[in-house]
Amino acid sequence: MITYSLQGQNALVTGADSGIGKGVALELAKAGARVLINHVDAQEIAQLTVDEIAAAGGEAFEFHADVSNEAEVQAMYAEMFKRWGTIDILVNNAGLQRDSRLVDMTLEQWQTVININLTGQFLCAREAAREFIRRGVVEKRSKAAGKIICMSSVHEVIPWGGHVNYATSKGGVMMMMKSMAQELAPHKIRVVSIGPGAIQTPINHGAWGTPESLNKLLTLIPYNRIGQPEDIGRLAAWLASDEADYITGTTIFMDGGMTLYPGFADNG
Ligand code: NAD
8 A cells, every 4th residue: 555645746757658657657647646648659559558547547648749859848748737737747758779889870870869868858857847946836735846757777877888879868867867956956846867777668678578588687687587667657656756755866776786786796
């Protein structure tokens, strides 16, 4: 049983039709929040999440917006404010990989990842912060004027050859999150990141899709299991709640120990 409530709060989760975003949306709804399910060209799949939330007595709607497109992001916020008036929680989750060795990486692969994983988080956070500052704290809803949760990765600290664009985007998210947190704290806005390790979603199917690949992956995870979207969902819902009211400007890693340098466990 959860001991906190997000009742009366409005949340936006980007990339919420799949994987971690879907897991986060379901947990936020379970805690009582209304949830905007953002997707890009996945209307029917996003609607399934909306229906699942509605079937459990919650409220949600889906909206197409490419998070790297300023006009589409602003249109999404306009629709949210038209329906629900304001926003309390942003989960900046949308992201992707375009993997390549550095010497073969195209400018298009580099820019796609930076545009969606980093610029997309900036655009969504800026719109949320504008509204949080305009509206301020609403005492009966939350101690904070707003909460921004950025989906980072263990790769904000673990370098990742073959994925230079992705690791760079997450390193950027770390410094963006910290700088936003510093700037926004006087407005009673909290900004935090979640750093997932290996979570079983479509983005990394190649890493767990066969018994051989899963066994290889598990050598990197001291806790010896792959994570699930609901693991991250529960953390996101708690971080959005007043139980986490004094947490801002930091990354909470949820990775089964992946950041513990497991290669050194037997003396390196
Ligand atoms: P996923 O592929 O299941 O989900 C990614 C979501 O982002 C999808 O819903 C997709 O539609 C959406 N998306 C992609 N481009 C978009 C755009 N331009 N505009 C709006 N939405 C867009 O993968 P996932 O594992 O659930 O990834 C979610 C987040 O978690 C990403 O930021 C990813 O980097 C991060 N992450 C995942 C893992 C993992 O092991 N799965 C680990 C660390 C970090």
